[in-house]
Amino acid sequence: MSQIGDYKGLIKIYDTSLRDGTQGEGVSLSAEDKMKIARRLDEMGFHYIEGGWPGSNPKDMEFFARLRQTPLKNALVTAFGSTCRPGVEAARDENLNRLLESGVRAAAIFGKTWDFHVTKALNTSLEENLRMVRDSVAYLKQQGLTVFFDGEHFFDGFKANPDYALSVLRAAVEGGADAVVLCDTNGGTLPHELQSVVARVKQELPGVELGIHAHNDGEMAVANTIVAVQAGVTQVQGTVNGLGERCGNANLCSILPNLTLKLGYETIPRENFAFLTELSRFVYEVANLNPVNNQPFVGESAFAHKGGIHVSALLKEPGTYEHMPPEWVGNTRRVLMSELSGLSNLLYKYKELHLDKSSPEGRRVLEQLKNMEHRGYQFEAAEGSLEIMLRKAVNGYREPFQLESMRLILEMREDRPIQSEAVIKLRVGEEVVHTAAEGNGPVNALDNALRKALETVYPEVPGLRLLDYKVRVLEEKAGTEAQVRVLIETGNGKKTWGTVGVSTNIIEASWQALADGMAYGLLKDENNKA
Structure with a gap:
């Protein structure tokens, strides 16, 4: 080094x-x-x-x-x-x-x-x-x-x-x-x-x-x-x-x-x-410019590692794949999860999350990860979804809520803007919460209904804000039948995290990312209180 x-x-x-x-x-x-x-x-x-x-x-x-x-x-x-x-x-x-x-x-x-x-x-x-x-x-x-x-x-x-x-x-x-x-x-x-x-x-x-x-x-x-x-x-x-x-x-x-x-x-x-x-x-x-992620020394990707062999060596000695410690220039090391990942990437994540390092479980999660990325998921910008997936697999994760049912109603008339209403039924612990909310679009209505259902049980919910919402069509030639990937960024005023959902139905993909974003925020708040 x-x-x-x-x-x-x-x-x-x-x-x-x-x-x-x-x-x-x-x-x-x-x-x-x-x-x-x-x-x-x-x-x-x-x-x-x-x-x-x-x-x-x-x-x-x-x-x-x-x-x-x-x-x-x-x-x-x-x-x-x-x-x-x-x-x-x-x-x-x-x-x-x-x-x-x-x-x-x-x-x-x-x-x-x-x-x-x-x-x-x-x-x-x-x-x-x-x-x-x-x-x-x-x-x-x-x-x-x-x-x-x-x-x-x-x-x-x-x-x-x-x-x-x-x-x-x-x-x-x-x-x-x-x-x-x-x-x-x-x-x-x-x-x-x-x-x-x-x-x-x-x-x-x-x-x-x-x-x-x-x-x-x-x-x-x-x-x-x-x-x-x-x-x-x-x-x-x-x-x-x-x-x-x-x-x-x-x-x-x-x-x-x-x-x-x-x-x-x-x-x-x-x-x-x-x-x-x-x-x-x-x-x-x-200057209102987008940062260049792969900029040397200071870019977000300057010390990001994705290949499994690289991360395996990195765990033994950072200098094997880093020309200098990122802390010298105020940057941070990142390990990315993708279809190129090996077990070392997961072990590095376990180290960060203090999770069990059992190899059989780790390999099972790795296979699940690769299969999901093959279906269109992407976890590099969705570490919130990744952590929830890891916790479900190896750490006895208790979900803060579960979806029982969801219904969306869209009403469009010539004389007024389209109206969206979401009706959801959630199981929160032993309780079932049934509520409805309106929004300026189906995803906004769904977000409002989810918050309305949870805020009586989790007082920290109003502090969790949806900051960004991106949709990408994964199979352009499939037209309206194509799979879409939804990436959502959520924040609590102190940090932000990304979550992902994939489906041929944009509402289902949005719900996956939305629910993971809320669950991750509640998880971090619970850990901070512990």
Whole structure:
């Protein structure tokens, strides 16, 4: 298993989630959203937080204004902008002065390092571009700012004309830049190419602090960032979860543990790595994005094990199938149950549930599990149904209620919405409860009737809430005769759990999942009271 590496020096972490990250498709952050994320990054110990481009939109100006009212405690907030325009004096350039008006103490400005871009995009001379870079950096330095120069398209520019690309960096250094950042803007550079170029820049600019800003178009952004650090870069730019334009930016959630926990570089405080998974999910939530389950280190599936052979080895030594303990980054180990499961998966579940580990019973449950998955059940997202099934098989489980009968009545008229009513008869212990309830649909009516029948016996029922309801058709070609799988998520305000039902009748499948969700919630409440 990987061990924490030996100390190798400080690498400063520069987060650009609030600027470059918002250029990703589907990402939009309000000024309040930016404030929330900035505070969390500050608490994590990030060194620099790029807040946005003050000259580009009112939202970013509002963000910087709010930061002046409630400044951060640890991180240095930077504003982003470009060099002055061709033929315009730096002191008179509107974008540069907007950076000053934002009230920040640090700025990152980008300039062209690729001669092709200078002559075609800027439509100016190579010498004028050098002047723009030198004067822009010098002007901001004269105003007392810390200035980072981002060499846009540096690696493409270096491949096309290395002498000119290096001369642009020298112009930034002559202007007084505190660091020069090498940008793989198109994201197409390979690690061996990038490492070689960074080594050349170190030789050409001795004593100059270098940074790396990698994009992920070749899925090399994390690897390129790491080899850049190994080649001598001391500032790393990236975004939480790799958010960003096109294929995204370098993912700090992967870079940080690789640099610190594997290679031994100092980045953010080591005790804060335990909150890295929480940070990842917080940013997804604020940005209203679905988390990527298979994201390394912080994804829900990053330490999830499904194959029986894997779990068998995992029980003996977690390092057999885990490159590091999940707790190091605030994540958790999960063992999944499916048709690929072996007895080891069940034994792991027994360990969690403190159930009997009798092998004959375990193998019987395993066969039952595989047969049910063959019929369309899926337990990876339905651990509530799985636990109830295990308890019924091996632990003398006492069901909190049993269905005696159920009847649904649907009434549809042209002059009003469809009406649904559920009538159910339950056996609760020795008592039979018979009740009815209405709802805006058959499943809602059934849920209301179940709650109405149980809440007189179980006072905790009102606290159990149905949070999500999903239906999937399993055999599309069978049309309306197809089997469906219903997944229900239930919660009690403290935790959530999933349950599953499968049938050719959507109401029956819904009842299976609904009843398991309620039974699991009552089971957990009973265990907590014990």
